[in-house]
Amino acid sequence: MQFFNKTAPIGIFDSGIGGLTVVKKILSMLPNEKIIYFGDTARVPYGSKSNSTVIEYANQDAKFLYKKNVKLIIVACNTVSSVALDNLREQFDIPIIGMIEPGAKYALSKTKNGKIGVIGTHSTINNQAYSKKLKQLNGDVEIFEKACPLFVPLAEEGWIDRKATKLIAEEYLEELIEREIDTLVLGCTHYPVLTEIIQKVMGPEVTLIDSGTAAALEVEDYLNGIGLRNDSSQIGKHQYYVSDLPSKFKIIAERFLGTTLDHIEKIDIDQIIKS
Amino acid sequence: MQFFNKTAPIGIFDSGIGGLTVVKKILSMLPNEKIIYFGDTARVPYGSKSNSTVIEYANQDAKFLYKKNVKLIIVACNTVSSVALDNLREQFDIPIIGMIEPGAKYALSKTKNGKIGVIGTHSTINNQAYSKKLKQLNGDVEIFEKACPLFVPLAEEGWIDRKATKLIAEEYLEELIEREIDTLVLGCTHYPVLTEIIQKVMGPEVTLIDSGTAAALEVEDYLNGIGLRNDSSQIGKHQYYVSDLPSKFKIIAERFLGTTLDHIEKIDIDQIIKS
Structure with a gap:
């Protein structure tokens, strides 16, 4: 087991930029x-890949962070959380926090009519990750799931307020509106980028659950509980690594986080595979 | 140099399913x-990646086909053709045919007013692959290029006749219509899947150039010229390999090609990387 150290960094990985919605929450909380x-921008997206490929990639991503001596790893990707979490916990002897359980708990705390919608990638929805977890936590809720695969490229392209995006959102979300859900889990870390349009289509009565916010709350609780919260007033520099296109990532990340990146570096994923 | 043999297979690769539009032409012609x-479905898409990553992936893809003793390789991907063709030709001692030059020649043979539009991925358009080639072949034409990145996920999702797709096409193609082009190069092998909607938006006067058709004509000419065309009446079985999700690929490919796949197999790309 790695030596636990309060001042050690937190490792966060995702297939690309989606995990930044989680970073933003961690930075503020x-x-x-x-x-x-670490954003695996050379192999993004993960949501349309097979479970075995996602597990393989997730292990490589986690290995990279593990070698940086992080005190815990946040899997800031619902696809990876839904298929690879158990496997990662077997492979690495540090705490690994995913998106599904925190998101499910948070949704249950918000619903009043017990009808919860979940949207995510093909992989997350096909694996029924949220419905299994929600049912396990509370057998009485009704769950309606819908894959919204085009939301990832729309978010990556920055099409956040276009007519076409609204039309696509209306088509995807129609059946969830018909089911009269009062709570909708954004089960993909890209989706908070499209919050405004999703809220508009769903209507103001529906509570949107950002799985990243829920995970950040869980991380806070966890670090407080185990006494590993960093109480140093000297904050170290954050480090960002990607497997491709660091300059594109820097622009998107700085716009999204509203701050300058201290350190951004491209790493060669093949070196991790060979190591 | 590999021993050239008329009956040796033709190798074709792409990042995913897009290259099937080229396969279809080769099968009929x-x-x-x-x-x-070979479809690199584990790492699709290539069009939003950096040149260096595309070159690295393309070399691995070509290595896989080369080891199968193919007599030539068709790079059935405009992104790879636009950034990696020279590098591939240096690395492998067999003929390698890309999409750009055949597509450019074909477009020049069709235009009447000398105004040619080109659509493709971010990578193909940023590299100005078609405009450089068109200018080199005929300095007098006017070229208007436009990246249409959302067309790939729309084609992969099968959204070929949706309102949202038409709206996105209208937004992308508006400026090409204003420029009064009479010929439009579909500079991505995915785009022929959306031919109907693109033709509707552009209007019946505009000639669409399928770069796959153009490349198939080039391959036919080449094989005839060098005497390597297979004249055996005994056609071997075609082989399809992918790096992920063979069953999903099989369904899409059989629907698209209108035939049953003889042989479909998943290969582990990490083994090629390590080899």
């Missing part, structure tokens, strides 16, 4: 923590 | 040829 982020 | 296809 846990401002003393140092973050090491 | 060169029915005696045996095809070995």
Whole structure:
């Protein structure tokens, strides 16, 4: 087991930029923590890949962070959380926090009519990750799931307020509206980028659950509970790594986080595969 | 140099399913040829990646086909053709045919007013692959290029006749219509899947150039010229390989090609990387 150290960084990984919605929450809720982020931008997206491929890629991503001596890893990707979490926990002897359980708990705390919708990638929805977890936590709720695969490229392209995006959202969300859900889990870390349009289509009565916010709350609780929260007033520099296109990532990340990146570096994923 | 053999197969690769539009043309125009296809479905899409990553992936894809003793390789991907063709030709001692030059020649043979539009991925358009080639072949034409990145996920999702797709096409193609082009190069092998909607938006006067058709004509000419066309009446079985989700690929490919796949197999790309 790695030596646990309060001042050690938190590792966060995702297939690409989606995990930044989680980083943003961690930065605001846990401002003393140092973050090491890895976005696998060379192999994005994960949501349309097979479980075995996602598990393989997730292990490589986690290995990269593990070698940086992080004190815990946040899997800031619902696809990976839904298929690879158990496997990652077997492979690595540090705490690994995913998106599904925190998101499910948070949704249950918000629903009043017990009708919860979940949207995500093909992979997350096909694996029924949220409905299994929600049912396990509370057998009485009704769950309606819908894959919204085009939301990832729309978010990556920055099409956040276009007519076409609204039309696509209306088509995807129609059946969830008909089911009269009062709570909708954004089960993909890209989707908060499209919050405004999704809220408009669903109507103001429906509560949107950002799985990243829920996960950040869980991380906060966890670090407090185990006494590993960084209480140093000297915040280290955050480090961002990607497997491709660091300059594109820098632009998107700085716009999204509203801050300059201290350190952004491209790494060669083949070196991790061979190591 | 590999031993050239008329009955050796033709190797074709792409990042995913897009190259099937080229396979379809080869099957109908060169029915005696045996095809070995590789779709890198674990790492699709290529069009939003950096040149260096695309070159690295393309070399791995070509290495896989080369080891199958193919007599030539068709790069059935405009992104790879636009950034990696020279590098591939240096690395492998067999003929390698890309999409750009055949597509450009074909477009020049069709235009009457000398105004040619080109649509493709971010990578193909940023590299100005078609405009450089068109200018080199005929300095007098006017070229208007436009990246249409959302067309790939729309084609992969089968959204070929939706309102949203038409709206996105209208937005992308508006400026090409204003420029009064009479010829439009579909500079991505996915785009022929959306031919109907693109033709509707552009209007019946505009000639669409399928770069796959153009490349198939080039391959036919080449094989005839060098005497390597397969004249055996005994056609071998075609082989299809993918790096992920063979069953999903099989369904899409059989629907698209209108035939049953003889042989479909998943290969582990990490083994090629390590080899």
